[in-house]
Amino acid sequence: MKYEIIQYNESYKEQLINFILSIQQNEFNIAIDRADQPDLEDIESNYLSSGGQFWMALSEDNEIVGCVGLVRLANNNSALKKMFVNSNMKNLKIGKKLLNKVVDTALNHNIEHIYLGTIDKFISAQHFYSNNGFKEIEQSALPPDFPKMDVDNRFYYRTI
Template sequence: MFKSYEEQYKHEIVDLILYVQNTEFQLHINLDEQSDILDIPTHYIANGGNFWIALNEDGQVVGTIGLQRLSKDLYILKKFFIYEAYRGKGYSIGLFNSLVHYAKSHGVKTIILDTPSIAARSHRFYEKNGFEKIAKHDLPISYEYPDRNSVLYRLNLCRGPSVM
C-alpha cells in the first residue's frame, strides 16, 4: 500500500532511511545532515511537494520517497529508499509512480536528484524511467546533498517517463 506521509510513521521513516544509508550503503550520513526527515510537513509538504511511504502487508514502512520544491517548476526527488527484502517486488515503481503522477498533476516540469555513486541498481532504475545523468555544473539550481560522491540526474517531465 502506498500513502502520503502521516506523522504516526515518522520514527519508522527515520529508521528506514538511516538503516539503508548507513548499514547497507555505509555512507555514514547522520541525522544532523538531513534534518528534513524530522519535519517532513515543513520541508516537503508545506511548499508544494509531498512525501510517500510504502507499507507492507503488516502495515510497516518498507519504502519512502519525497518530492521537495526548489522553485516554481523545479523539484528534487529525495529519500527514495526501500528495505532490501522488498526491492524488486513493486514497491519502488509504486512509490515512483505516485511521485510522477503528483508531479505531473501539479505542473512540475523538472525533477533532479542525487544518488550515491555505489547505488548502481538505483542508477539503472532512474535511467529506465527517463532520468538523464548530468554533471554538477548542469544542475539548474545549487543545493546541498550529504554524499559528495553522488551521481546527479534530471528528469524533464515535458517528455516524461514511461509510467509503469
C-alpha cells in the same frame, strides 16, 4: 506480500528515520546520521508546505518498506529525495509505484523537471533511474535551489 502506498503521516516519523538510516548505514556503509538529514525531522515544512509530497509504502503489518519525497522548487522544477526500498522487497515493484506517484504529482502540479542526487554506491538506484527516463547530468546543471546533500556525487534529471 501486500503493501499500500500512503501519504506521509507524522505517526511514522521515527520508523521512517530508522528505516532510511538503516539502509544508508547498514546496507551501503555510508557515514551519515540523523543530524546530517534535518529534512527528516520536519517532513511537513521540508516537503509538504512547498507544494511537494512524501509517500511511504507500508506492509500489511504497518512496517515501512519504501519511501520517496518530492520537493517543489522554483521555475516548475522539483527534487526527488529519500527514495529507498527495503532490499528484501525490490522485486515487488515498490520503487516503480513510488516513482509513479512522483510523476503523477508532477504532472498534476505543472512540474516540468525532476532532479535528484544520489551516491555512486547506489548502483541499482542509478540503473533504476536510467531505466525510468532519468538522464545523468553534471552537478553544475542542477537548479540553484536544489537541496543537495554532501554525500551526493551523481545527479540526474527527467523532463515530465
